[in-house]
Amino acid sequence: MVEQHIIDLTNEVFEESFEIEIEKLQPEMNIFNDLGLDSLDIVDLVVALQNKFGVRIRSDERVRNIRTLGDIYQFISALKNEGLSSSDGRGQE
Amino acid sequence: MTLKRVVVTGMGAISPLGNDLPSLIQGIENRRSAVCRMEGWELYNGLRCLVGAPAELKNEKAIPRQSRRSMGRMSIFSVQAALQALADAGMERDNLSSGRLGCIIGSTMGSAQSINDVFEIMLPNRDLTRMPGLKFFQCVSHTAAMNVAQFLGITGCVMATSAACASGLQAVGAGYDLIRLGKQDVVLCGGTEELHPTVTGSFDVLFATSSSYNDEPRKTPRPFDEGRDGLVCGEGSAILVLEEYERALGRKAKIHGEIIGYNTGASGVHVSHSNKDRMVTCIREALDDARVLPKDIDYVNAHATGTVQGDKEEAEAIREIFNDSVPVSSLKGYVGHTLGASGALELIVSLVMMDKGVVYPTLNLDVVSSDCRGIRHVTEPLERDIKIMVKNCFAFGGINAALVCRKFSHQ
Numbered sequence: 027m028v029e030q031h032i033i034d035l036t037n038e039v040f041e042e043s044f045e046i047e048i049e050k051l052q053p054e055m056n057i058f059n060d061l062g063l064d065s066l067d068i069v070d071l072v073v074a075l076q077n078k079f080g081v082r083i084r085s086d087e088r089v090r091n092i093r094t095l096g097d098i099y100q101f102i103s104a105l106k107n108e109g110l111s112s113s114d115g116r117g118q119e
Numbered sequence: 120m121t122l123k124r125v126v127v128t129g130m131g132a133i134s135p136l137g138n139d140l141p142s143l144i145q146g147i148e149n150r151r152s153a154v155c156r157m158e159g160w161e162l163y164n165g166l167r168c169l170v171g172a173p174a175e176l177k178n179e180k181a182i183p184r185q186s187r188r189s190m191g192r193m194s195i196f197s198v199q200a201a202l203q204a205l206a207d208a209g210m211e212r213d214n215l216s217s218g219r220l221g222c223i224i225g226s227t228m229g230s231a232q233s234i235n236d237v238f239e240i241m242l243p244n245r246d247l248t249r250m251p252g253l254k255f256f257q258c259v260s261h262t263a264a265m266n267v268a269q270f271l272g273i274t275g276c277v278m279a280t281s282a283a284c285a286s287g288l289q290a291v292g293a294g295y296d297l298i299r300l301g302k303q304d305v306v307l308c309g310g311t312e313e314l315h316p317t318v319t320g321s322f323d324v325l326f327a328t329s330s331s332y333n334d335e336p337r338k339t340p341r342p343f344d345e346g347r348d349g350l351v352c353g354e355g356s357a358i359l360v361l362e363e364y365e366r367a368l369g370r371k372a373k374i375h376g377e378i379i380g381y382n383t384g385a386s387g388v389h390v391s392h393s394n395k396d397r398m399v400t401c402i403r404e405a406l407d408d409a410r411v412l413p414k415d416i417d418y419v420n421a422h423a424t425g426t427v428q429g430d431k432e433e434a435e436a437i438r439e440i441f442n443d444s445v446p447v448s449s450l451k452g453y454v455g456h457t458l459g460a461s462g463a464l465e466l467i468v469s470l471v472m473m474d475k476g477v478v479y480p481t482l483n484l485d486v487v488s489s490d491c492r493g494i495r496h497v498t499e500p501l502e503r504d505i506k507i508m509v510k511n512c513f514a515f516g517g518i519n520a521a522l523v524c525r526k527f528s529h530q
Binding site: 044045070 | 184251252253
């Protein structure tokens, strides 16, 4: 179960950085096809998520597998369970 | 080779006096200065000039996010001015990808705010991991030309002239050359710039800014005036649609004026001091290019920024060529020095003067400085049939540019 504040903060990123209306921010939404992001946006998405959650995920391979908004909730939730800093090294630069 | 005729069929402007051309003209006709005290600038240690002429950024969300994300403030200004110019020219946006339509927009540099953002993000911890991916596109020197061209789907020649205060006029001159040589049919030309403490600061450290009027901002800059003490930076963008004459005629376009001559050259003398002799050469070369004589000129729109040395050199240059026979005015008192935008912005206003048969006066010119005398300063609105005019721009780096325009006739 993903904590609500992770959902809220992630949704804030999409509202603030990508100007997407809150109503569209449902977990099943594909961030490319439904929410309109492209490869250039992913750079900014990573930076915004890093700033919002205080994590370092730029080199985390799991970012490549993200397709839906729900994937991001799960990814951040997993990071949190790992101690937010990817203590196994996968999230380190 | 027969050179083609080039006419101006569209004009658009975002300026410190408003976000369209009518607002700009109305402000000037009301003798309104857009210069104001800049909030927060007093926090910069050593910054002497605390005034500026800001434009207003508004309606930017009318540009879709995925187009806007690569645009800094200056590119947004340019897109908005370009849309105005296209509408004025009666050109449809979906018809700009023939390859025969180009885009040349000049500026001193990329977005000052975006460049500042990059340094603030990266330098404190020498850390690039927090850098947004699109910042680069906002910082490059061709940011406005690139963004306008991408946004409008332009596929012809895209260039960015970068010659400080001559950038905008060089862009118009370059567009003029492309069309008269037959390489493009239409070129969106102009300039853009942002107001930012780092921009004013670059002039301020050289003591080229106005610093005596921080508590009376509307009294500065003072082109050619004995109380002038330096320039005041402004911001905005101006875009003109330049079009090959036969094409414009064929589609019954409204024609604002014809460009008939252009020159740009360098002083080769000093990186920051204006040089009267090279100004004279530049203006004379432009007149020769236009095949007109000094006596044919009805108005000179001066560069005159309000600096002690620059205004003196320009006044001497104008005096050497025109004596006191030709009305001269500067528009910097109204909108400050919009730097890379100034050449295009002031050219547009000059074409409006030509259309209306009036010379707008130099604002804040109360007492002509002894070293700027001998030319015909305009200090009150002057009715004048302007058939041919000259626009001057003289930039740091010793870069000079002059453009000659004629009131349109079919002759």
